[in-house]
Amino acid sequence: APAQAGPGTIAAPMPGVIVAIKVKPGQTVKRRDVLLTLEAMKMENEILAPKDGVVKEVYVQSGQSVNPQDPLIDLE
Structure with a gap:
């Protein structure tokens, strides 16, 4: 079950299918990096x-x- 969406949660903007995930937990990202x-x-x-x-x-x-609105990634 998905966790509660927190302030750092990035949600799906539209219905669709995930075709590629570019990051993994623990990875540092910069603003505008592709997630x-x-x-x-x-x-x-x-x-x-x-x-x-x-x-x-x-x-x-x-x-x-x-x-x-489905949670995709949690960023902190």
Whole structure:
């Protein structure tokens, strides 16, 4: 079960399928780094880090379908 979305949780902006995950827990990221790629309506959308931080948790896996507001990654 997905954890409660916290202030650092990045949620899916639209329904789609996760096609690539570029980060793993414990990894340091910079603002605008690509965290994962979400395919929606035949287009690939890169989900970017909104701020510098450390990946705390990755809630999804490649091939998984997501709905809007589903938690994808927790950043702290």
